[in-house]
Amino acid sequence: MTDVAVTSAEENTATLPEAGRRPIRHTLTGAITWGGLWLFVGGLLLAVATVLLASLTAQLAEGWLPRTYTTRWYAQSWATFDLGQLLVTTVEVGVAVVAVTLVVALPTAYVLARLTFPGRKLLLLLFLVPQVVPVMTYAVPLATLVYRLRLNDTLAGIVLVNLVPAIPFAVLVLIPFVEQIDPRVEQAARVCGATNRRVFVHILGPLLVPGLLAAGVLTLVRVVGQFELTFLVSGPDSQTLVVALYGAAVQAGELASQEINAMAVVYMLTTLVLLLVALRFVDPTSVAARDRRSGR
Incomplete structure (x- = not known):
């Protein structure tokens, strides 16, 4: 009798799904979602590969693949557009915007996270x-x-306009970190005699x-990719990489397209490095989890 019970229990255990695993269900919504995702990724990779x-x-030729390969367009693009100076200007603008933004945003986020006052929700909405x-x-008004x-046509003007969205x-990014x-x-700390400054620092x-x-x-990633605000106030001596890339694309009939594509690759690599650094320090799922916990 005992052997029969043990055998029956083993059979029931074998038929049960493993703990923590959900059965895979194929639905129309899931198929459309995954299909659209792979279509987007495929189109993005195709565009990057084309550039x-x-x-x-x-030399430009018919077909997808070039007949001969060369890297001379990168050296020519570096000299034609002065990519070194463009990268320096981009870094200067980005670092200045990030520094001022953090100095202003940290105390603001602390107040919004710790205090409840009339108009708080309206301020968050703004x-x-x-x-x-x-x-x-x-x-345009800015x-x-x-x-x-x-x-x-000054770095101060470019930094000023980029601070408005930054x-x-x-x-908004710092508030969940303060609330946790x-x-x-x-x-x-205050009971032990620490002043507000020592507590904060x-x-x-x-x-x-x-x-x-x-x-x-x-914020640095957003500033590097910000085109409209920078384009409207920059000039020949204060262009960032993305603005110069737009100017080169406008002159496509006067410049070799390979030079413009080389410049675009440099811009993509710059943005990709910043995104990888951002993902190294920022986990979107953990930020969302902090936001959910803070809203409870």
Whole structure:
């Protein structure tokens, strides 16, 4: 009798799905979702491969693959467009925007995360506006202001216009990081005699390093890819890489297309490196989990 019970239990266990695994269900919605995802990835990789191959071809020819390969277009593009200076300008603008953004966004995020006051939700909604509305809706008024201040074609003017979307974005990124810190940690430090400055610098600062890295790197990625705001206020001496790439594409009839494609590859590699660095410090799923926990 015991052997029969053991055998029956083993059979039932074998038929049960493994713990923690869900049976795979094929649905129309899943097929459309995955199909659209792979179609998007395939189209993106095809576009990147097309630009890369075009930058390596010695002479334009019919067909997808070039007959001969060369890297001379990269050296020629570097000399023609002065890519070294463009990269320096791009880095200067990005670092300046990130520095000012973090200085302003950190205390703002702390206040919004710790305090409840009338108009808080409205203020958060206003911070969302630059992230959801088309950039050109506020780019033209900002550019007009910069021209009136005579800051056009200067790094200060470019940094100023890029701060408008960057600061609200960094605030929204930092708020969940502040909310996950237990307020009792600050209270215990104050009970031990720590001043507000020491609490902020020695207690909150180290705990917020992951959030500061996340906000800083993501802001840098956005600034490097920001075209409209930078284009409207930059000039020949203050162009960033993306603005210069647009100018080169406009002159496609005057310049060899391989040079423009080589410049595009440099821009793509720059952006890709920044994205990889961002993913090294930022896990989108963990940020979303923090946001869900803070909303409870």
